[in-house]
Amino acid sequence: MSPEPKAEKRPARVLLVEDEPLVRMLLAEELRAAGLTVVEAGSASEALSFLAVTDQVDLVVTDIQMPGGMDGLEMADHIRQNHPAVPIVVTSGNPPPVNLSRVGPFLMKPYALRQAVEVVLASLPHPEIDDD
Amino acid sequence: MTTDQTETILVLEDDILVRNPLSEYLRGCGYRIIEVSNAVQARQVFEASDARVDVLFASASGDAEVAFELASWTRAHHPDVDVVLAGTLRTAVEKAGDLCEDGPALSKPYDHQHVLDRIRRLTAARQAARPAG
Numbered sequence: 001m002s003p004e005p006k007a008e009k010r011p012a013r014v015l016l017v018e019d020e021p022l023v024r025m026l027l028a029e030e031l032r033a034a035g036l037t038v039v040e041a042g043s044a045s046e047a048l049s050f051l052a053v054t055d056q057v058d059l060v061v062t063d064i065q066m067p068g069g070m071d072g073l074e075m076a077d078h079i080r081q082n083h084p085a086v087p088i089v090v091t092s093g094n095p096p097p098v099n100l101s102r103v104g105p106f107l108m109k110p111y112a113l114r115q116a117v118e119v120v121l122a123s124l125p126h127p128e129i130d131d132d
Numbered sequence: 133m134t135t136d137q138t139e140t141i142l143v144l145e146d147d148i149l150v151r152n153p154l155s156e157y158l159r160g161c162g163y164r165i166i167e168v169s170n171a172v173q174a175r176q177v178f179e180a181s182d183a184r185v186d187v188l189f190a191s192a193s194g195d196a197e198v199a200f201e202l203a204s205w206t207r208a209h210h211p212d213v214d215v216v217l218a219g220t221l222r223t224a225v226e227k228a229g230d231l232c233e234d235g236p237a238l239s240k241p242y243d244h245q246h247v248l249d250r251i252r253r254l255t256a257a258r259q260a261a262r263p264a265g
Contacts, residue, residue, distance in 0.1 A: 019173075020176070021166055021167065021168045021176060021177050022166070022176075022177060022180055022182075022183055024167075025165075025167070029164075032159075039148075039152050040152070040155070040167045042167075042168065042169040042173060043169070046148045046169060047148075049148055049149065050148050050149065053149065
């Protein structure tokens with residue numbers, strides 16, 4: 001009896017939503033250095049466009065204040081409804097909103113990059129995902 | 133921001149589904165990539181004192197005029213930065229003519245290898261033009 005074929009593993013994929021390009025790039029580079037795949041979005045609408053075409057997003061990191069019609073918390077509500085298994089880490093330069101408990105961990109800006117990576121890794125079920 | 137010799141490419145493309153795979157490809161080729169989705173964000177990067185940009189890849193597919201204006205502004209204010217224009221060819225060529233710019237060198241859908249070849253040719257020419265020593 002031949003053994004069951006093992007599922008291919010892939011690095012966990014993080015969707016990073018942040019409107020400040022250099023802040024986003026620095027955190028994305030740190031997350032990639034930790035072995036994760038990172039997709040960078042500059043707005044909620046971009047992030048939702050990406051989520052509309054793939055289910056291979058394992059965690060979302062989002063800023064709250066962003067330009068455009070939807071802020072990070074509204075986007076998080078949308079993701080929770082449509083992708084309830086995807087953890088969401090929220091960041092902001094302002095104190096956390098009172099209704100944050102419905103979302104997930106909060107990172108106050110300015111955050112240390114290492115601290116942000118630790119929060120992301122702790123929020124992921126696994127750093128590698130079965131690609132099936 | 134960068135202290136090593138890694139070339140940094142500022143990728144301006146408004147479609148995340150196009151920008152993400154192109155950026156991933158260029159990262160895999162050893163470049164540092166800063167992704168932006170509009171010209172306002174691109175200017176923020178140029179104006180940040182701790183950011184270094186070697187190449188601007190600007191897609192003119194969204195608002196061609198904005199991309200060409202950014203290209204002109206970049207050439208005027210950051211002459212050391214190589215500019216690669218890309219985008220949807222027909223509308224971009226019309227806008228380019230209006231702004232006395234060259235038309236886009238690359239059109240969608242981007243062949244990643246062609247983008248890389250174009251960037252390598254530009255950066256090689258820039259490096260060759262630098263005074264020795």
